[in-house]
Amino acid sequence: MYIVGRILEIKRLTCRIKAFTVEVCERVNTTPGQFMMVWIPQVGEIPLSIAYKEDRLLEFIVAKVGRVTGHMHDNLSKGDRLAIRGPYGRGFTLRNVEKCLMIAGGYGLAPLLYLSHELKRRGTEIDVALGFRTREDVFYTNRFDHVADHVWVFTEDGSYGIKGMVTEVMKKHVKLKDYDIVYTCGPELMMFEVVKHCLEQGVKVEASLERVMKCGIGICGSCILDPLGLRVCKDGPVFDGEVLMKINDFGRYWRCLDGRKVPIKSRFNS
Amino acid sequence: MVGSSSLSIELSGLSLRNPLILASGILGTTFSIMKRIEAEGVGAITTKSITREPRDGYPNPVVVELEYGLVNAIGLSNPGIEYFVHEIKLAKRLLKIPLIVSVAGGEIEDIVYVSRRAADAGADAIELNLSCPHVRGMGMELGTDPIMVKEVVESVRKRVSKPLFVKLSPNVTSIVEIGEAAADGGADVLVAINTVKAMVIDVYLKKPILSNRYGGLSGPAIHPIAVRCVYELYENLGDEVEIVGVGGVETWRDAIELILAGASAVGIGTAIVRRGLKVFREIIQGMAHYLEEEGFSSIDEVVGLAHRR
Numbered sequence: 001m002y003i004v005g006r007i008l009e010i011k012r013l014t015c016r017i018k019a020f021t022v023e024v025c026e027r028v029n030t031t032p033g034q035f036m037m038v039w040i041p042q043v044g045e046i047p048l049s050i051a052y053k054e055d056r057l058l059e060f061i062v063a064k065v066g067r068v069t070g071h072m073h074d075n076l077s078k079g080d081r082l083a084i085r086g087p088y089g090r091g092f093t094l095r096n097v098e099k100c101l102m103i104a105g106g107y108g109l110a111p112l113l114y115l116s117h118e119l120k121r122r123g124t125e126i127d128v129a130l131g132f133r134t135r136e137d138v139f140y141t142n143r144f145d146h147v148a149d150h151v152w153v154f155t156e157d158g159s160y161g162i163k164g165m166v167t168e169v170m171k172k173h174v175k176l177k178d179y180d181i182v183y184t185c186g187p188e189l190m191m192f193e194v195v196k197h198c199l200e201q202g203v204k205v206e207a208s209l210e211r212v213m214k215c216g217i218g219i220c221g222s223c224i225l226d227p228l229g230l231r232v233c234k235d236g237p238v239f240d241g242e243v244l245m246k247i248n249d250f251g252r253y254w255r256c257l258d259g260r261k262v263p264i265k266s267r268f269n270s
Numbered sequence: 271m272v273g274s275s276s277l278s279i280e281l282s283g284l285s286l287r288n289p290l291i292l293a294s295g296i297l298g299t300t301f302s303i304m305k306r307i308e309a310e311g312v313g314a315i316t317t318k319s320i321t322r323e324p325r326d327g328y329p330n331p332v333v334v335e336l337e338y339g340l341v342n343a344i345g346l347s348n349p350g351i352e353y354f355v356h357e358i359k360l361a362k363r364l365l366k367i368p369l370i371v372s373v374a375g376g377e378i379e380d381i382v383y384v385s386r387r388a389a390d391a392g393a394d395a396i397e398l399n400l401s402c403p404h405v406r407g408m409g410m411e412l413g414t415d416p417i418m419v420k421e422v423v424e425s426v427r428k429r430v431s432k433p434l435f436v437k438l439s440p441n442v443t444s445i446v447e448i449g450e451a452a453a454d455g456g457a458d459v460l461v462a463i464n465t466v467k468a469m470v471i472d473v474y475l476k477k478p479i480l481s482n483r484y485g486g487l488s489g490p491a492i493h494p495i496a497v498r499c500v501y502e503l504y505e506n507l508g509d510e511v512e513i514v515g516v517g518g519v520e521t522w523r524d525a526i527e528l529i530l531a532g533a534s535a536v537g538i539g540t541a542i543v544r545r546g547l548k549v550f551r552e553i554i555q556g557m558a559h560y561l562e563e564e565g566f567s568s569i570d571e572v573v574g575l576a577h578r579r
């Protein structure tokens with residue numbers, strides 16, 4: 001059943017991204033990497049990663065891409081109610097991590113923000129690389145300041161921070177072998193590169209995937225990954241790199257609402 | 271340890287290693303998840319209901335979780351038969367257990383077409399979903415009218431020689447009347463029941479939650495309804511057809527109850543939400559134990575026992 005939440009604050013982070021802080025009526029037990037299904041009555045319901053949690057406050061970072069996210073950006077304001085179910089899915093590994101690297105692309109930083117705070121509490125040493133397209137897209141880098149030892153910010157055109165793709169951090173800026181684990185979230189082709197490189201270097205890696213979600217509880221079959229038959233909503237959204245390398249769909253195919261597969265390239269190039 | 275009592279059954283000529291069947295619409299969308307569910311021990315798999323054209327289904331929210339069940343209005347989202355033929359072929363190459371392809375549609379012509387394509391692609395049986403309660407202009411209309419039901423089943427029967435299952439809706443005055451029509455049309459197996467028409471309203475937001483407003487209730491809440499329907503069907507049609515009991519089965523007790531009422535096999539759906547995919551193995555072990563304990567040598571002996579006076 002749904003938990004009712006009230007919007008306490010909306011922050012405009014970039015022209016495409018807003019952060020919503022929601023106060024929920026009961027405490028929810030969550031772990032970083034999990035997501036919630038957020039229902040805006042008469043508009044729709046979408047999966048959103050938990051970007052931050054403190055007591056009964058949940059923060060969501062929302063990129064405006066379509067109908068529901070568009071409505072959230074344009075029509076919701078402080079005090080409005082929404083309904084949330086979850087948390088769902090499996091999150092990131094938290095145990096036995098002394099030193100980690102996080103690699104995020106765009107709003108993919110959402111689950112990693114929550115993760116970084118949780119790991120900090122556990123005494124993990126954290127390095128973070130955040131990638132954006134251009135200066136106007138950069139947001140929330142400061143939220144990592146007091147939890148991370150190093151924060152690298154990349155823009156593709158060099159208008160802010162380091163020029164280049166965020167994946168270059170693995171090759172040029174750090175010694176990958178120093179880390180117990182690399183966590184990544186962002187565009188799937190970016191994550192594909194990260195996972196492949198980490199495994200080649202023998203470093204454990206986890207990535208958080210997105211697929212169309214309907215039920216969110218592992219029964220409708222709209223988020224299945226071939227050929228292992230894994231459900232992103234239940235067996236994921238966070239998967240181990242070794243597993244991802246056995247998933248032919250990873251970095252290649254996305255399923256549309258009717259369940260047919262389409263190549264991922266066409267989605268992200270548009 | 272499972273003893274010597276046998277759980278294997280013959281259902282309309284199909285050999286099942288045990289009487290558990292994955293119900294239609296719960297997973298069953300891709301060869302890969304079917305393969306995974308086979309590994310969990312299930313006896314046969316029913317696919318998601320497939321239509322002639324692809325369907326996006328209804329917008330979210332499409333499910334509401336309740337304490338005693340689930341209300342869904344997925345809206346028959348499926349990739350259409352043209353695409354799904356490949357999924358059937360892949361599944362048939364990989365699966366050792368029987369594959370039942372569920373077929374839905376609003377027009378007889380479409381239902382016959384999809385059934386034929388599915389059978390040609392290798393489906394071991396066809397299940398007609400005439401009972402989906404939440405697709406306007408589809409399932410409901412066909413499945414509630416005995417004359418239409420007979421006509422649809424007859425039309426498919428003429429063109430498809432594989433075992434023919436017909437799924438029944440509980441949202442009718444007399445499920446026996448509809449079951450009879452299906453049997454008259456040539457159905458080999460009746461599958462009962464589909465979800466029970468339902469609605470959930472959020473008291474704070476003061477609106478029906480599902481985008482389609484109406485949905486279908488499944489899970490423990492409907493189990494006694496399923497038991498009653500199977501009992502009635504067996505009592506009236508037990509000599510003509512076999513029955514698959516579906517509805518709120520979460521434990522071996524629920525499964526045995528349906529078998530005692532007259533089901534030869536049992537469908538499992540919503541239980542996966544709360545019990546996970548291991549539910550199949552749990553129920554199989556429980557049923558095997560029950561057979562031993564009660565002194566049956568085969569599950570066949572249990573079918574319809576509740577009718578004996």
Ligand SMILES: Cc1cc2nc3c(=O)[nH]c(=O)nc-3n(C[C@H](O)[C@H](O)[C@H](O)COP(=O)(O)OP(=O)(O)OC[C@H]3O[C@@H](n4cnc5c(N)ncnc54)[C@H](O)[C@@H]3O)c2cc1C
Binds near residue numbers: 049067068
């Ligand atoms: C586990 C998970 C966690 C997520 N976390 C976040 C988050 O923290 N912040 C955030 O902004 N978004 C997140 N998303 C993506 C978000 O759910 C989608 O952007 C949203 O569902 C789009 O809804 P819409 O109605 O606005 O767009 P629609 O009108 O439905 O579609 C517009 C465009 O977005 C694409 N799209 C549809 N669904 C998704 C999807 N699930 N993921 C990506 N693109 C999609 C469509 O293909 C289309 O091109 C997450 C998705 C998943 C599966």
Ligand SMILES: Cc1cc2nc3c(=O)[nH]c(=O)nc-3n(C[C@H](O)[C@H](O)[C@H](O)COP(=O)(O)O)c2cc1C
Binds near residue numbers: 399464487517
């Ligand atoms: C999410 C969901 C989707 C379903 N989709 C279909 C479907 O496509 N075709 C169909 O014949 N039945 C469908 N059903 C009904 C089930 O097959 C089953 O008859 C019903 O859920 C009762 O069994 P259960 O309580 O074990 O789930 C669906 C049920 C659920 C919960």
Ligand code: FES
Binds near residue numbers: 216223
């Ligand atoms: S969203 Fe329904 S199974 Fe994953």
